[in-house]
Amino acid sequence: MMNKMKSILGMVTVFTISMASAQVKTSDGEVIAGSPYTDDKYKDGVIYYGTDKNQAAPIRYNAYQDLIEYQQNGKALVLDANPGIKKVIVGGETFVPLPNSDSKKLRYFAVLDSGKMTLYSKKNIVFQPFKRGGKLDGSDQPAEFQKKPDTYYYQLGDGELKEIDNIKSLISSLPDKQDELSQYVKKEKISAKKEKDLMEFVKYYNSL
Numbered sequence: 001m002m003n004k005m006k007s008i009l010g011m012v013t014v015f016t017i018s019m020a021s022a023q024v025k026t027s028d029g030e031v032i033a034g035s036p037y038t039d040d041k042y043k044d045g046v047i048y049y050g051t052d053k054n055q056a057a058p059i060r061y062n063a064y065q066d067l068i069e070y071q072q073n074g075k076a077l078v079l080d081a082n083p084g085i086k087k088v089i090v091g092g093e094t095f096v097p098l099p100n101s102d103s104k105k106l107r108y109f110a111v112l113d114s115g116k117m118t119l120y121s122k123k124n125i126v127f128q129p130f131k132r133g134g135k136l137d138g139s140d141q142p143a144e145f146q147k148k149p150d151t152y153y154y155q156l157g158d159g160e161l162k163e164i165d166n167i168k169s170l171i172s173s174l175p176d177k178q179d180e181l182s183q184y185v186k187k188e189k190i191s192a193k194k195e196k197d198l199m200e201f202v203k204y205y206n207s208l
Contacts, residue, residue, distance in 0.1 A: 032127075033144035034125075035145055037125075040060070044056070045057060045059030047088050049084055061093075062078075063123040064126070082106060094110065096111060098120070099161065107122070116205075117154055117202050117205050117206055118154065121151070121152055128145075128146050176208075
């Protein structure tokens with residue numbers, strides 16, 4: 001397997017991460033606000049490899065670096081998205097490694113619904129560096145991790161992963177049931193910006 005057997009401490013040159021508190025600091029010791037994780041706490045999870053092998057472990061997802069972090073024999077290890085991984089279950093979420101739509105590099109995507117169409121979300125956390133006088137009142141902007149809205153993608157069967165820009169373009173890209181889908185979207189006021197709406201749309205399409 002292509003596991004990256006690293007300690008989380010010092011795994012990035014500019015940050016250090018405290019395993020006890022998930023607190024992140026710069027190389028100068030400054031505490032960075034926010035978090036690179038979707039959830040700081042480890043959750044019971046399972047890593048499913050491309051073979052029939054699987055591994056239960058406490059797991060959390062580092063969305064900023066797009067890494068699965070897990071504990072094994074008291075050590076904190078990381079697992080990048082690679083072809084040897086089939087899926088990773090973290091609590092109630094399932095992550096799968098897929099090629100990004102604009103590159104062949106594998107990234108972790110969360111599965112929201114599956115069928116003839118599968119809906120995915122990409123968790124987005126960015127790092128905002130310290131900026132002197134960066135706030136509107138002229139005070140300094142501290143370094144922080146910021147959660148951004150998820151990006152949504154869909155896939156038909158084993159086809160190409162495609163980003164969802166809006167509902168109209170999504171419907172026009174589908175090979176069938178466009179009239180029914182247009183009527184459904186109009187009736188239910190479906191928005192591509194709302195995860196719940198997209199999940200309802202995909203469930204409806206998969207039921208046709």
